[in-house]
Structure formats: structure tokens, C-alpha cells
Amino acid sequence: MHTIGMMFPIDLIFLNKEKRVIHVEEYVRPFRISKVSLKAVSVLELPPHTIYSTGTQVGDKIEITPFPVSG
Incomplete structure (x- = not known):
């Protein structure tokens, strides 16, 4: 992962296949x-x-849910 070409800092969270x-x-x-x-x-x-x-830390499980679409 790199930030080459970016103009601002970012945080990075690396996940395994279980979203941990x-x-x-x-x-x-x-x-x-x-x-x-x-x-x-x-x-x-x-x-x-x-x-x-x-307060995210190693071992946490991330829940990713779809954004509801109205209409």
C-alpha cells in the first residue's frame, strides 16, 4: 500500500478474509x-x-454494510 501522489495523510486498516x-x-x-x-x-x-x-485495534471485526439507496 502506498500514498504516492496523495496530497494528504490517511489511516490504513488491513483486513483478513473474515474482516478481522x-x-x-x-x-x-x-x-x-x-x-x-x-x-x-x-x-x-x-x-x-x-x-x-x-479505538480500532488488531483483532477487531469490521462490519461492512451496503449503503441504502432510496428511490
Whole structure:
């Protein structure tokens, strides 16, 4: 995962196939490369300080639900 070409920092949450957090990186600045997590099947890119403000940590399970569409 990299932030090359980005203009602002982000938080990264690495998930395994069960959507469990296996690695987090907070406030990854632009033009950086994160650690490699070979067990990750997806990565959430979030606004900076999201991990801190939500208390997200390794071992947490993330619930991803569809956004309701009206109409």
C-alpha cells in the first residue's frame, strides 16, 4: 500500500478474509509505502485519526454494510 501522489495523510486498516483487523497504520503521510501484510485481503483507506477516534485495534471485526439507496 502506498500514498504516492496523495496530497494528504490517511489511516490504513488491513483486513483478513473474515474482516478481522490484522494490521493498522495511522497517519500515513503522502509519498510513503506501508508495511506489507501478506495475510490481508483488503485494506480500508480512511481519513486521518479515524483509527484513534474509533479505538480500532488488531483483532477487531469490521462490519461492512451496503449503503441504502432510496428511490
